[in-house]
Structure formats: C-alpha cells, structure tokens
Amino acid sequence: MSEVASFVRGTWTIAVYTWREGMRKKILMAILIFSVLVIAGSNFMTSFLTQVTPVGEIDMQAKQMKDLCVTAISIFGVLITIFISASVVPSEVENKVIYTVLSKPVRRFQYLLGKFAGVQLIVILNLILMTALFFVALYLKERIMPTLLLWSTLLTYFEFLIVSAFTFALSCAATSAVLPTIAGLFIYITGNLTEYLKDVFAKSGQTELWIDKMIGYISLGLYQILPNLQNFSLKNQILYLASNDPPRDILLPNLIAYGLLYAVAGYVMAYWIFRRKEM
Amino acid sequence: MPAVIETQKLTKVYESSFRSQDVRALQDLDLTIDSGEIFGYLGPNGSGKTTTIKLLLGLIFPTSGTMRILGSDDIGAAAVKRRIGYLPEGAYYPDFLRGEEVLRFYGHLYGLGGSDLTRRIDKTIETVGMTGARKRMIRGYSKGMRQRIGLAQALLSDPDLLILDEPTTGLDPIARKEIRDILSNLRDQGKTLLISSHELLEVELISNRVGILYNGVLQTIGTVDELLTQRDVLIHITDPTGGLIAKLNTAGLHVEDATATKMVVRVPENLSVYDALEICRAEKATIQSIAPRRETLEELFVRVVGAAENKTLA
Numbered sequence: 240m241s242e243v244a245s246f247v248r249g250t251w252t253i254a255v256y257t258w259r260e261g262m263r264k265k266i267l268m269a270i271l272i273f274s275v276l277v278i279a280g281s282n283f284m285t286s287f288l289t290q291v292t293p294v295g296e297i298d299m300q301a302k303q304m305k306d307l308c309v310t311a312i313s314i315f316g317v318l319i320t321i322f323i324s325a326s327v328v329p330s331e332v333e334n335k336v337i338y339t340v341l342s343k344p345v346r347r348f349q350y351l352l353g354k355f356a357g358v359q360l361i362v363i364l365n366l367i368l369m370t371a372l373f374f375v376a377l378y379l380k381e382r383i384m385p386t387l388l389l390w391s392t393l394l395t396y397f398e399f400l401i402v403s404a405f406t407f408a409l410s411c412a413a414t415s416a417v418l419p420t421i422a423g424l425f426i427y428i429t430g431n432l433t434e435y436l437k438d439v440f441a442k443s444g445q446t447e448l449w450i451d452k453m454i455g456y457i458s459l460g461l462y463q464i465l466p467n468l469q470n471f472s473l474k475n476q477i478l479y480l481a482s483n484d485p486p487r488d489i490l491l492p493n494l495i496a497y498g499l500l501y502a503v504a505g506y507v508m509a510y511w512i513f514r515r516k517e518m
Numbered sequence: 519m520p521a522v523i524e525t526q527k528l529t530k531v532y533e534s535s536f537r538s539q540d541v542r543a544l545q546d547l548d549l550t551i552d553s554g555e556i557f558g559y560l561g562p563n564g565s566g567k568t569t570t571i572k573l574l575l576g577l578i579f580p581t582s583g584t585m586r587i588l589g590s591d592d593i594g595a596a597a598v599k600r601r602i603g604y605l606p607e608g609a610y611y612p613d614f615l616r617g618e619e620v621l622r623f624y625g626h627l628y629g630l631g632g633s634d635l636t637r638r639i640d641k642t643i644e645t646v647g648m649t650g651a652r653k654r655m656i657r658g659y660s661k662g663m664r665q666r667i668g669l670a671q672a673l674l675s676d677p678d679l680l681i682l683d684e685p686t687t688g689l690d691p692i693a694r695k696e697i698r699d700i701l702s703n704l705r706d707q708g709k710t711l712l713i714s715s716h717e718l719l720e721v722e723l724i725s726n727r728v729g730i731l732y733n734g735v736l737q738t739i740g741t742v743d744e745l746l747t748q749r750d751v752l753i754h755i756t757d758p759t760g761g762l763i764a765k766l767n768t769a770g771l772h773v774e775d776a777t778a779t780k781m782v783v784r785v786p787e788n789l790s791v792y793d794a795l796e797i798c799r800a801e802k803a804t805i806q807s808i809a810p811r812r813e814t815l816e817e818l819f820v821r822v823v824g825a826a827e828n829k830t831l832a
Contacts, residue, residue, distance in 0.1 A: 244629075245596075248631060252623060252627060259612075259614065260614070263614055336610055341576070341577060342599065342602065342606075344599040344627070344628060346594070346596075518577040
C-alpha cells in the first residue's frame with residue numbers, strides 16, 4: 240500500500256472510531272434527543288402561543304415555529320459541537336487509547352486530523368438530523384419546499400466548524416474537557432458579539448483620554464482578528480422571507496472560504512500545541 | 519548481535535513552574551538491548567520505567583541524551599513504528615467493539631488491510647488464545663481477556679520489538695501462566711522483548727537480562743546468572759536441641775522455619791558450611807539434607823533498591 244493510501248486509511252479509521260465513540264456519549268445523546276423533541280413538537284407548542292391572535296394566525300404560528308426551530312438548532316447544535324470538540328482528545332489521553340494509537344505508524348498530524356474529521360462527522364450528522372426534522376415539520380405546515388432552510392443549515396455548519404476548530408485546539412492543551420468546553424462557549428458568544436466591538440471603536444476617543452483610545456484600538460484589533468459568527472446567520476431571512484426564497488445579500492463562496500480559513504487556522508493552532516505535547 | 523534499543527545519557531526532567539520542584543524522572547540512562555533478548559526492566563513505582571518506555575515510543579521527549587531504535591535515530595518514523603508492538607499498562611479498549619474489530623482498527627493504523635489483515639488477525643487471535651471470544655464485545659471480556667487482546671494488538675504487525683508495560687499485573691495465576699507461555703513462544707521465535715514489570719518471578723522465569731532502576735538511575739544490569747550471584751546453603755535438620763538455635767545465631771547463621779521437630783539453617787555465602795555442620799554435630803542434631811540455594815530476583819531487587827535508598831537518604 241502506498242504511503243498516501245496508508246495515510247488516508249489511517250486517518251479515516253481514526254475518524255470513524257471517533258464518530259462511533261462520540262455518538263455513544265450519554266450527554267450528547269441527551270442533547271440530541273431534547274433538540275429532536277423541541278423541533279418535532281414545535282408545531283404543537285406554537286399552536287398554544289398564537290391562540291390569542293386570530294388575525295394572520297397561520298403566518299404568526301409559522302414564524303414562531305421557525306424561530307423556535309432555528310434557535311433550537313443553533314443552541315443544541317453548538318452545545319453538541321463544543322462538547323464533542325472539547326472532549327475527544329482529553330478523554331483519549333485519560334483512558335490511554337492514545338498510547339496505543341501513537342505507538343503505531345501514526346503521525347501526530349494524522350491523529351489530530353482523524354480526530355477532527357471524526358468530530359465533524361458527529362456535528363454534520365446531528366445537524367442533518369435536526370434540519371431534516373425541521374424541514375419536514377415546515378413542509379407539513381406550509382406545503383412548500385423550505386429550501387432556504389438548507390442554505391441556512393450549510394452556513395450554520397461553517398459557523399460550528401469555526402467554533403469546533405478553536406475549541407478542539409484548546410482541548411489539545413487541556414487535561415480534561417471542562418476548560419475547553421467553557422472556552423468553546425466563550426468563543427461562540429464572543430464570535431456572535433463582534434459587531435459590538437466595531438461600535439466600541441466608533442464611539443471611542445470621545446473623551447480624549449488615552450485609555451479610551453486604547454480600548455477603541457484593542458476593540459478594533461479584536462474585531463479584525465475574531466471571526467464574526469453573525470455573518471453565518473440567516474435567521475432573519477428564514478423568519479421574514481418565504482421558505483423557498485433563495486438567500487439574499489450574502490456571498491456564499493466568500494462565507495465558505497471565510498469559515499474554512501478560520502477552521503484551518505484553528506487546526507494549525509491545534510497541531511502547534513499537540514506536536515510537542517507530552518502524553 | 520545488533521542492538522535493537524540503544525540509549526546514551528538519556529535524561530528526562532519534568533519541569534514545573536519552580537525549578538526546585540522539577541522532577542528528574544530519568545538520569546543518564548545508558549541501555550543497550552540486543553536482538554533476540556528478553557530484557558526485564560524492574561524498579562519500584564515512580565522509578566522511571568514507564569518514562570523510559572514513553573521516551574522510546576516518542577510519547578514524551580527527552581531533556582537530553584540520545585536514543586536509537588532498530589538502528590534508526592528517527593523514532594517517529596513510520597518504518598520504525600511498524601516494527602514495534604506496544605502493550606501499555608491498564609490500557610482501555612473500546613467496549614462497544616468486538617475483539618476482532620479492535621484488531622481491525624489497529625491493523626488499519628498499521629496500514630494493513632484486505633485479506634492480509636484478516637489473515638494476521640486470525641493468526642494473532644490464535645496466538646493469544648482468543649479464538650472462541652473473537653466475536654464477543656469487549657465489555658464482556660474478563661481482565662485477562664482484555665490483556666490478551668491488548669497483547670494481540672501489539673503482535674498484529676509481527677513486530678521485531680515488543681515493549682510490554684506490566685503485562686501480567688492484576689491477572690490470576692492461570693492467566694499469568696498463559697501470558698508467560700505466549701511470551702516464551704515469542705522469545706523462541708527470536709523476538710526482542712522489553713518487559714517492565716513488578717512481577718519479579720515472571721521476569722526471572724523468562725528474561726535473559728534484567729536491569730533495576732531506582733529514582734531514575736539504572737542501579738544494576740546484567741544476565742540473571744550474573745546478578746543472582748549470592749548463593750546460600752540450606753541445611754535441613756531434624757530433632758534440634760534447645761541450645762542449637764542460640765549457638766547458630768551466635769555464629770551468624772540464620773535459622774528459618776524452626777519447629778520442635780525440625781528446622782532449616784541458612785548459611786550465607788560468606789560463612790563456612792563446615793562451621794555450621796560442626797555446630798550441628800556438637801549438638802547431636804540429625805542432618806537431613808544440605809542443598810545450595812540461589813538468591814531470587816526478588817531478594818536481589820530488595821537488596822539493590824534498599825542499598826540505593828540508603829545511599830539517597832545518606
């Protein structure tokens with residue numbers, strides 16, 4: 240077998256193993272089941288909320304249902320992403336599986352690539368499951384193909400990919416999943432608030448104090464460096480456009496490239512930490 | 519005979535935030551293990567055995583010194599790792615997999631596949647005596663079965679060098695014997711084995727050479743025959759008289775297993791057997807047998823570690 244084929248087989252083996260092991264984690268299954276229940280029951284739940292608004296009731300119900308499902312996918316999806324990204328490497332160090340794997344002809348780069356690919360398999364699979372349910376629920380409600388939802392899911396995945404890559408990188412330096420999980424939540428929240436950093440810069444300098452200016456420049460620097468996860472959100476379009484409209488005002492290839500660039504940066508950071516990590 | 523493992527001045531220091539709290543886990547280790555040897559690597563907990571193994575496998579990095587494994591300086595190279603099998607102490611194997619699935623997973627990591635891998639899995643499972651349990655889930659395995667499947671993953675690539683960390687710890691006597699038999703077979707096949715263990719009897723039974731490590735320093739190394747040099751003589755006596763024990767003790771002889779009707783006198787190597795016999799004859803004791811007794815590895819271990827400990831305290 241050639242070196243390339245051997246590399247691909249080894250990486251894929253680690254990825255599939257990571258996926259199989261990850262899907263057995265009880266907390267992940269609990270989050271997934273809860274999200275499925277919320278999405279599947281969204282129509283039922285929103286029917287109670289809209290009882291007092293007879294005018295345009297159906298539209299309002301659909302909007303609330305979309306709101307609930309998009310929010311559920313975002314929240315539960317990111318929780319699954321962060322939890323699994325934060326735990327795959329530390330848990331293998333803890334149970335010593337990593338010793339037997341790295342003592343085989345497996346480079347550290349390859350090991351990390353396999354683990355990261357395994358994490359992405361889990362994230363993608365969960366996202367597909369949640370989206371499929373939402374898709375069916377929305378189709379049954381509106382009787383039109385909600386194609387906009389598919390675009391939204393694609394962008395949501397790239398948002399999760401960025402969060403996953405940096406959480407994964409931090410987990411390579413950690414001995415347990417606790418700190419990387421907290422850091423992952425911080426990354427997600429900060430990434431969704433970067434627009435505020437631009438506002439801070441715009442409003443800085445009004446007092447002429449040096450500290451005011453410095454905070455402004457730091458905010459601008461962070462705005463330039465941190466990923467803006469809001470770019471990946473089509474929530475408003477899902478809520479206010481028809482479900483089969485194409486997405487508006489976005490450059491899809493650019494956003495995908497933007498997501499991939501940050502994901503690669505996160506992976507490189509993970510490798511840089513892991514290449515000299517002592518087991 | 520070519521060296522399979524060669525280390526020179528190998529040192530590992532685990533650094534902490536404060537230099538005074540640095541831990542010197544291994545210090546100036548000069549170790550050579552030749553092809554076909556079974557090397558018993560002994561030492562109390564925390565002596566640096568596992569640190570050495572992790573260094574040899576590239577799981578941690580040396581502070582100073584050099585290593586060569588299977589003639590190569592690049593211990594991370596795939597070509598080198600393909601020729602090494604490793605069984606870690608207390609390793610976990612995913613309990614949602616079957617025994618043969620675990621081996622298939624590790625086989626793929628070796629770059630093996632297809633009929634070649636299937637053939638190797640069959641052979642390895644047979645070698646470790648797991649044919650009947652190969653399709654069972656790991657979660658249903660006993661500790662001994664898990665250890666055997668661990669040994670199987672280490673043997674899968676038909677490695678030239680096997681590194682085994684505590685291969686028999688925690689196993690019942692039958693499982694220990696089975697593992698020992700497997701290792702003896704591997705020795706007969708010409709494999710090189712590095713065995714780190716606390717089970718001194720096991721090591722004594724199968725090793726060609728042993729090294730004893732204490733506090734990160736190799737205290738002694740040599741063949742079992744070279745190291746177990748202390749040879750006492752045991753004199754079995756019946757009908758001992760009351761004054762005999764006192765006289766023997768005064769002469770520096772050790773009385774063991776004394777009862778009213780019999781006892782054993784151990785004559786250390788530095789004392790004369792004739793003097794002991796003379797005392798027994800004078801006391802009219804009946805001598806049943808006189809037999810030489812070689813020091814055990816356990817006694818050597820206690821002696822060497824004890825001396826090193828005293829030296830450290832002094």
